[in-house]
Amino acid sequence: MHFTLSHELDAPLDAVELAVLSPELGPRLASKVPLLESVVTVEHALRGGELLRVLRFQASAPLPIFKGYPIARDAMSWEERSTYRLADHSSTWQVNPKEQWRRYFRAEGTYRLDRLPDGxxxxxxxxxxxxxxxxxxxxxxxLAVAEVQRTYDAEADTLRELVTP
Structure with missing residues (x-):
């Protein structure tokens, strides 16, 4: 299932990009998304104009459709790996669940910041x-896309916090 999410932020691209690059971004999300127990930064390395970031997510509960079913804790854990390029203000990302769950799940995409005419x-x-x-x-x-929407809404709120002095 394809999805597109867009948020407009009342800050210039350079300020938003600094917030995107912040090591605080991932860990701050856990407190804003009810189904997330934790978000841990596994890797955060800026080299040659690219940020490689790996975040490990642990959900506190399964998607509502699976509530009441015995879902293994490691089935609710995944890593998001992204490479953000400063040159074009964009990144590619992919989600990697634990090895035994990969045959059931795949997610990948792009992330882009665009300068709007009004700053x-x-x-x-x-x-x-x-x-x-x-x-x-x-x-x-x-249901998963709805949770992704909630997570990116929370990320947009976190970016707004990080760019506000």
Missing amino acids: RTRRRVDGDIEIRLRVLGPLVER
């Missing part, structure tokens, strides 16, 4: 999520 910034995220479950796959994909 503001648009952040656009395009992605694809594929959940390979018989019968329930499309429904779970829609």
Whole structure:
């Protein structure tokens, strides 16, 4: 399932980009997203105009459709790996669940900052999520995209906090 999310921020691109590059960005998300227990920075390295960031997410509960079912804790853990390029203010990202769950799930996409004419910034995220479950796959994909939307809404709020002096 493809999705596109866009947020406009009342700050110039340079300020938003500094917030995107901040090592504080990932860990601040956990307190803003109800289904997240933690977000840990595994890697954060800026070299040659590129930021390689790996964040490890641990959900506190499964998606609502699976509430009441015994879901393994490690099935609710994943890493997001992204490479942000300063030259074009964009990145590619992919989500990697634990090895034993990869046959059921795939997610990847792009993340871009665009300068708006009025000194503001648009952040656009395009992605694809594929959940390979018989019968329930499309429904779970829609629920997962709703959680992704909540997470990127929280990230936009965090970016706003980081750019506000």
